[in-house]
Amino acid sequence: MKHFALAGAFALLAGSAFAHSTLEQKEAAAGSTTKITLRVPHGCNGEATHTVRLTLPDGFYAAKPMPKAGWELSTAKGAYATPYNNHGTEMTEGLREVTWSGGHLESDWYDEFTVRGTFGAEIAPGTVMYFPALQTCANGVADWTDVSGAHNVANPAPKITIVAGDMAHGHGHGQGNGHDHGSDHSSAAPVTLGPLEITGAFSRATLPNAPVAGGFMTITNTGESADRLVSARTDVSDHMEVHEMAMNGDVMQMRELADGLEIPAGETVTLKPGSFHLMFMGLKAPLVEGETVMVTLTFEHAGEVSLPLSIGAINAKTPAHHGDHGHASN
Numbered sequence: 001m002k003h004f005a006l007a008g009a010f011a012l013l014a015g016s017a018f019a020h021s022t023l024e025q026k027e028a029a030a031g032s033t034t035k036i037t038l039r040v041p042h043g044c045n046g047e048a049t050h051t052v053r054l055t056l057p058d059g060f061y062a063a064k065p066m067p068k069a070g071w072e073l074s075t076a077k078g079a080y081a082t083p084y085n086n087h088g089t090e091m092t093e094g095l096r097e098v099t100w101s102g103g104h105l106e107s108d109w110y111d112e113f114t115v116r117g118t119f120g121a122e123i124a125p126g127t128v129m130y131f132p133a134l135q136t137c138a139n140g141v142a143d144w145t146d147v148s149g150a151h152n153v154a155n156p157a158p159k160i161t162i163v164a165g166d167m168a169h170g171h172g173h174g175q176g177n178g179h180d181h182g183s184d185h186s187s188a189a190p191v192t193l194g195p196l197e198i199t200g201a202f203s204r205a206t207l208p209n210a211p212v213a214g215g216f217m218t219i220t221n222t223g224e225s226a227d228r229l230v231s232a233r234t235d236v237s238d239h240m241e242v243h244e245m246a247m248n249g250d251v252m253q254m255r256e257l258a259d260g261l262e263i264p265a266g267e268t269v270t271l272k273p274g275s276f277h278l279m280f281m282g283l284k285a286p287l288v289e290g291e292t293v294m295v296t297l298t299f300e301h302a303g304e305v306s307l308p309l310s311i312g313a314i315n316a317k318t319p320a321h322h323g324d325h326g327h328a329s330n
């Protein structure tokens with residue numbers, strides 16, 4: 001086996017990032033319907049995987065597995081710990097386990113196994129949801145079922161962190177410095193707060209030691225009375241301000257909107273570069289392209305909502321990822 005030494009070296013280089021079966025998605029918004037993708041990077045001690053079983057946690061409702069060519073799909077249903085209100089119909093049970101069997105995934109190969117479902121709107125931001133997985137091979141298993149959350153366990157269960165969704169408040173989202181590493185897909189999802197819908201929220205990467213950054217989004221007021229974005233806050237800067245760009249003589253300047261930004265009834269207001277924007281004042285660390293930053297907005301009537309802003313390129317004019325409806329703030 002002249003390839004053996006090379007394969008061993010590659011395994012060392014690949015390191016721990018490839019050692020475990022994990023979920024591609026790092027975060028999902030409470031109340032959102034989300035695709036969960038289990039990534040299987042190797043077999044059981046070098047053996048090929050023939051079966052993959054994924055256990056779905058309480059709070060992940062109305063799940064549907066994606067079939068895979070070459071694999072037989074089977075599912076197990078069970079009672080939900082908390083009934084789920086699916087558009088007015090109470091669901092007390094649903095899919096709890098998905099098994100893909102009869103396949104053949106060599107240990108040197110890679111594959112993905114997908115389930116779509118809805119995270120309960122009541123799940124507190126910062127909650128970690130575990131999706132225990134078990135790979136079965138001819139003579140052994142690779143087990144990813146430890147849900148203790150402890151570091152350095154040999155078999156951590158794949159997991160995803162819930163972030164604020166509809167009607168959520170911005171307290172205790174548990175993300176230390178407010179940066180969320182990894183996937184920012186959830187940031188493109190519309191966020192609703194009463195009659196307000198917020199889409200396309202993004203910021204832009206900053207240079208080291210930059211003191212400020214902009215925050216942008218589209219806010220639609222579907223209600224019958226005006227509301228007002230009065231303030232915003234985040235963990236990554238000293239404070240935030242609501243700004244507009246306005247002509248001062250013949251110079252375009254930005255200035256703070258002391259009374260906030262009105263969102264008229266039935267209208268859409270877009271915060272975008274060169275126009276209205278949020279301003280991060282006194283950045284504590286650079287914003288990094290590809291990450292997200294959590295911001296809590298306060299509206300005069302609708303209250304508070306926390307949402308992730310996806311951080312685009314330093315000169316981004318629109319969000320890098322578009323929502324399901326394809327709106328961009330341009």
Ligand SMILES: [Cu+2]
Pocket residue numbers: 243244254255277278279
């Ligand atoms: Cu500004």
